[in-house]
Amino acid sequence: MSDQASVPVITPFGFPSAVSAETARMAAVRRYDILDTPPDGAFDRVAAVAARLFDVPVATVTIVDEDRIWFKATHGLEGVTEIGRDPGLCASAILTDDTMVIPDALADPVACSNPLVAGPMGVRFYAAAPIVTADGHRLGTVNILDTRPRLITAADTATLADLAAMVVDALELRLSALYRLREEQERRIEQEEARKQAERDKEAITSFASALQRTLLPPALPAVPGLELACHYQTASPRDVGGDFYDVFPLGGDRWAFFLGDVCGKGAEAAAVTSLTRYTLREAAQHHSDPIDVLDALNSALLLDPSVGSRYCTCVFGTLTPAPEGGFTVVVATGGHPPLFHLEHDGDAVVRVEGVRPTGGMLVGALDQARFASHTLYLAPGHGLLLYTDGLTEARLADGAMLGEDGVAAFLATRDTSAAAALVEETVALIADMPQGAGDDVALLALSVPHRAAAEQPTTAVTTHTLAAPAPPEGATPIGQER
Incomplete structure (x- = not known):
């Protein structure tokens, strides 16, 4: 009897192929991934039960590899893990589906030479x-x-075949568990990759939103003689492009213009409207001296641009003209925007906080016949203006009520806000003290005229951008630049 497992199969040409059969058998061995695995109680019990049932000193469970016979389980055979396949009793035994019995190995021409x-x-x-x-x-x-030589009955051979079938069952259970484990591992790998990809996507979106947001805001405020400027911007989410905007720019001569507003909505569409709004306001201001005419031009531009759709904005637009006695004459026009705060100081103490709300200003870009209102005020030395978007007044108190315009005014009246930078700093601190911070984007623009004693000092312009909404930890300072 040959020692090689050469079960013949018929090729397409009608000739048997032992090679293809052995290749298929080895593929099955690899499929179960059993070779060189640690001891397993299920297979050890089969060997122990076989030895006990047949009253023999040695029983084994073996797997026939390409060039070896590997012992998955042994009973009474210590220290042996594998033997060569040729010559091999097990290699001969796998040639048939029937139980192989050699009553006396010394009398068998193949078995007698086995180690x-x-x-x-x-x-x-x-x-x-x-x-x-x-x-x-x-x-x-x-x-x-x-x-010692011995004989066994047909019932014994059937019992041995049943034990071999039990090994197959154990292999199938083990294979099923391996499949489930591998599927779970693959699922975890896929989930981890998906999580990492989601993190990368979030980072990319955040980076894109941050870059786009910065293109919609002035990188720094200009230095205006005789005027202190400060601003702050924070988005409700680092992954959303906000619709708030502001700017300060020269009009020629000694005149300056400023604006602040809020486009309806967020994201790329709101960003497009914001870009159009900023460009239109800057351009219209060069051709119209009246702030109301500037807002009229913006209203027409938003209504005529088909890409804007139903989006509109609120806006405050104003001009600054130096006054002979010091300070500035300010003309502001509003379109549906919350009131400005005009702050008058006596030394470091706030004397009065007044809301500047021109009557009749309508939303910009909502109606063809929208009407806007203006107001003229004198920004004297020691005075300041605070412009803001509704993310400030709509911040929630601990009881859930909105902070509101009265809450902001009352807060500012108790703080030293004589300088524009201090005015913005105190307002940012107010937002940070809210239980949930600001629920919406917040833009702040502060203007102040220093007292006459400090009028000869160089003016400053402070810009802070915070492109994430959470309140900063205690002791933290806003990200920004000063010039």
């Missing part, structure tokens, strides 16, 4: 049932060995 027979162990009796998979591949054997 287990000819060697110190002196095996005389050998019986093996092949481990056959459901698709017909013989992986190895369940073996019983004795040092």
Whole structure:
């Protein structure tokens, strides 16, 4: 009997191919991923039960590899993990689906030369049932060995075959568990990759939103002689482009213009409207001296641009003209925007906080016949203006009520806000003290005229941008630049 597992199969040309059969068998062995695995109680019990049932000193569960016979489980055979396949009793046993029985190994022409027979162990009796998979591949054997010749009955061979079938069941259960484990591992890898990709996407979106947001805001405020400027901007989410905007720019001569507003909505569409709004306001201000005419021009531009759709904005637009006695004459026009705060100081103490609300200003870009209102005020030395978007007044108190215009005014009246930078700093601190911060984007623009004693000092312009909404930790300072 040959020692090679050469089960013939018929090729398309009608000739048997032992090579293809062995290749398929080895593929089945690899499929179960059993070779060189640690001891397993299920297979150890099969070997122990076989030894006990047949009253033999040695029982094994083996897998036939390409060039070796590997012992998955042994009983009574210590220190042996594998033997060569040629010559091999197990290699012969996998040639058939039936249980192989050798009553006297010394009388068998193939078995007599096996190391287990000819060697110190002196095996005389050998019986093996092949481990056959459901698709017909013989992986190895369940073996019983004795040092004396013996015979077994047909019932015994059937019992040995049942033990081999139990090994197949254990292999299938193990394979099913491996599949589930691998699927779970693959699922976890996929989930981890998805999480990492989501993080990368968030970072990319945040970076894009931050870059786009910065293109919609002036990188720094200009230095206006005799005037202190400060601003602050923070978005409700680092991944959203806000619709708030502001700017300060020269009109020629000694005149300056400023504006602040809020486009309806967020995201790329709001950004497009914001860009159009800023460009239109800057351009219209060069051709119209009256702030109301500037807002009229913006209203027409928003209504005529088909890409704007139904989006509109609120806006405050104003001009600054130096006054002979010091300070500035300010003309402001509003379109549906919250009131400005005009702050009058006596030294470091706030004397009065007044809301500047021109009557009749309508939303910009909502109606063709929208009407806007203006107001003229004198920004004297020691005075300041605060412009803001509704993210400030709509911030929620601990009881859920909105801070509101009265709450902001009352707060400012108790703080030293004589300088524009201090005015913005105190307002940002107010937002940070809210239980949930600001629920919406917030833009702040502060203007102040220093007292006459400080009028000869160089003016300053402070810009802070915070592109994330959470309140800063205690002791933290806003990100920004000063010039």
